[in-house]
Amino acid sequence: xxxxxxxxxxxxxxxxxxxxxxxxxxxxxxxxxxxxxxxxxxxxxxxxxxxxxxxxxxxxxxxxxxxxxxxxxxxxxxxxxxxxxxxxxxxxxxxxxxxxxxxxxxxxxxxxxxxxxxxxxxxxxxxxxxxxxxxxxxxxxxxxxxxxxxxxxxxxxxxxxxxxxxxxxxxxxxxxxxxxxxxxxxxxxxxxxxxxxxxxxxxxxxxxxxxxxxxxxxxxxxxxxxxxxxxxxxxxxxxxxxxxxxxxxxxxxxxxxxxxxxxxxxxxxxxxxxxxxxxxxxxxxxxxxxxxxxxxxxxxxxxxxxxxxxxxxxxxxxxxxxxxxxxxxxxxxxxxxxxxxxxxxxxxxxxxxxxxxxxxxxxxxxxxxxxxxxxxxxxxxxxxxxxxxxxxxxxxxxxxxxxxxxxxxxxxxxxxxxxxxxxxxxxxxxxxxxxxxxxxxxxxxxxxxxxxxxxxxxxxxxxxxxxxxxxxxxxxxxxxxxxxxxxxxxxxxxxxxxxxxxxxxxxxxxxxxxxxxxxxxxxxxxxxxxxxxxxxxxxxxxxxxxxxxxxxxxxxxxxxxxxxxxxxxxxxxxxxxxxxxxxxxxxxxxxxxxxxxxxxxxxxxxxxxxxxxxxxxxxxxxxxxxxxxxxxxxxxxxxxxxxxxxxxxxxxxxxxxxxxxxxxxxxxxxxxxxxxxxxxxxxxxxxxxxxxxxxxxxxxxxxxxxxxxxxxx
Numbered sequence: 200x201x202x203x204x205x206x207x208x209x210x211x212x213x214x215x216x217x218x219x220x221x222x223x224x225x226x227x228x229x230x231x232x233x234x235x236x237x238x239x240x241x242x243x244x245x246x247x248x249x250x251x252x253x254x255x256x257x258x259x260x261x262x263x264x265x266x267x268x269x270x271x272x273x274x275x276x277x278x279x280x281x282x283x284x285x286x287x288x289x290x291x292x293x294x295x296x297x298x299x300x301x302x303x304x305x306x307x308x309x310x311x312x313x314x315x316x317x318x319x320x321x322x323x324x325x326x327x328x329x330x331x332x333x334x335x336x337x338x339x340x341x342x343x344x345x346x347x348x349x350x351x352x353x354x355x356x357x358x359x360x361x362x363x364x365x366x367x368x369x370x371x372x373x374x375x376x377x378x379x380x381x382x383x384x385x386x387x388x389x390x391x392x393x394x395x396x397x398x399x400x401x402x403x404x405x406x407x408x409x410x411x412x413x414x415x416x417x418x419x420x421x422x423x424x425x426x427x428x429x430x431x432x433x434x435x436x437x438x439x440x441x442x443x444x445x446x447x448x449x450x451x452x453x454x455x456x457x458x459x460x461x462x463x464x465x466x467x468x469x470x471x472x473x474x475x476x477x478x479x480x481x482x483x484x485x486x487x488x489x490x491x492x493x494x495x496x497x498x499x500x501x502x503x504x505x506x507x508x509x510x511x512x513x514x515x516x517x518x519x520x521x522x523x524x525x526x527x528x529x530x531x532x533x534x535x536x537x538x539x540x541x542x543x544x545x546x547x548x549x550x551x552x553x554x555x556x557x558x559x560x561x562x563x564x565x566x567x568x569x570x571x572x573x574x575x576x577x578x579x580x581x582x583x584x585x586x587x588x589x590x591x592x593x594x595x596x597x598x599x600x601x602x603x604x605x606x607x608x609x610x611x612x613x614x615x616x617x618x619x620x621x622x623x624x625x626x627x628x629x630x631x632x633x634x635x636x637x638x639x640x641x642x643x644x645x646x647x648x649x650x651x652x653x654x655x656x657x658x659x660x661x662x663x664x665x666x667x668x669x670x671x672x673x674x675x676x677x678x679x680x681x682x683x684x685x686x687x688x689x690x691x692x693x694x695x696x697x698x699x700x701x702x703x704x705x706x707x708x709x710x711x712x713x714x715x716x717x718x719x720x721x722x723x724x725x726x727x728x729x730x731x732x733x734x735x736x737x738x739x740x741x742x743x744x745x746x747x748x749x750x751x752x753x754x755x756x757x758x759x760x761x762x763x764x765x766x767x768x769x770x771x772x773x774x775x776x777x778x779x780x781x782x783x784x785x786x787x788x789x790x791x792x793x794x795x796x797x798x799x800x801x802x803x804x805x806x807x808x809x810x811x812x813x814x815x816x817x818x819x820x821x822x823x824x825x826x827x828x829x830x831x832x833x834x835x836x837x838x839x840x841x842x843x844x845x846x847x848x849x850x851x852x853x854x855x856x857x858x859x860x861x862x863x864x865x866x867x868x869x870x871x872x873x874x875x876x877x878x879x880x881x882x883x884x885x886x887x888x889x890x891x892x893x894x895x896x897x898x899x900x901x902x903x904x905x906x907x908x909x910x911x912x
Contacts, residue, residue, distance in 0.1 A: 307526070413511075
């Protein structure tokens, strides 16, 4: 990259400098000299500390590896292991009780439980879809998926299937908004009189759930209700295909769905250079200014997508009521590990990408802070910070944003921090991690996939791990999930911050999601990740059935359910009595997920994919899923469960399978039969060099191979 300009001792990509100076800075009241000078200080003062924290990760890992290696062949001594982790400073003392004092938090974070989307910021259409997923059609969610047990018949609209959808939606209305002596299924007229909603002259059993309406009170176009903090919109239209056949004229039931959405600069994107970062930052700027648009073809139509407007209603007493039309947007920065060639420091080294994200995404968010009715109504910026190892790294992030705020002229703690509890040093020191940023914390969550990848890498020398499905059944995972909620509640997050749960990874299996994912609000989590706007609408049903704050109150009164000693139970294979078929199938399953993801990441720059598994069930794959699969094979290789020849055979076999699954993609480059492409080499690096990757992360390999491909095109 030769197109660079000098800015305060930084060598900046010309494209990135132009974006910042001509697009991001204007309108923020931050001058270019102030920005670049402060950025240079961030890079040169904080960069060495960043590297020292990474070096400490390596030193601790070396000590853990040595401890296990010295005891190879012996039964695992769990008490001695925990004592050792305390001796080396991996496991820290838990301090006195405290509560966070995060201020100026939006309702979507503090008081409205609901689904949360995570979307690659580099795809403007997806980002707009996620932001606009604040509202979604329950009719569409039921009709277009297997949520009711079967998909609709192929062809045009099926009235029989549609009638089942309407009946199912009426059941939901009866559960959430019961009428005194009537079922919604029998209702013929909804109208407003005397500040109350009446249905065939009958009031709601809980009249306070009526929020407002549009149109004439005697024949409203829309009626909005609220249950457990979430809104439901009844749409009336007797000219509509469905409304014309409905005795009440009800054409749709729309749910408040994705209450919040994480615009992701990290695991779901492939950003390896200035070109990629400018795209990511440009889309974030459009979201923060409210003017992002994307035009695309759908069939023979050209469509333009924009951010939805807010909804304005007439309230029960005639007052205006405004409801947000968009999800509250958080931005996920990258972690502390990676550097990026978009900017070089005084010594010519790549700057840490996390420092770049902190400075630029916060600058861009000023555009939102300066407008009315935008993303945050409380003057806050929400940054999710992933892959931090322990409280020292959280404290470092806190100081990074303090510096950024000082440079940009923002009040301290404008930036709210999301701590992802996905690395083991964070899990076992979670209370102290929260304490390290107690005036910023607005979000914690669990992430089984990254957490398992880190578990395998951290305990690589301890022995062979169980098969992946059995890892989920071990005691540590339940303790990990419960402790996250317990500690979050102890630290006062209820009513102030989000306590989140992980992704539903099968976007086509909505009936299964409806059956299983209700466990997330039942666990006390006031948000959980979903893979699509439709999934958000269906998952919202769970938050109508479960009052999360009631659950949290009961859990808080009951005390902590899980403790660190159980979280530290290593999910090793106890009996290793696997058949050859079981071993090879496990490796092939891992290999297919790795290859299906990596080939799109490296060849096409797609950071999040729906990859069919060996049973052709589409699974959402990102770097977290890739990390666990690669580390799992690396662990089995290291301990001789399988050998290199067997793994390579599995990789080649699965490459051919992935090629066949992508045969309909004209931009796809097959890996077989040559197996000499950059993408296949990247997948092999992740497996055969997995033990050497820092914390088992996939980023170093993927970034290097993607840059190699871009350099050759």
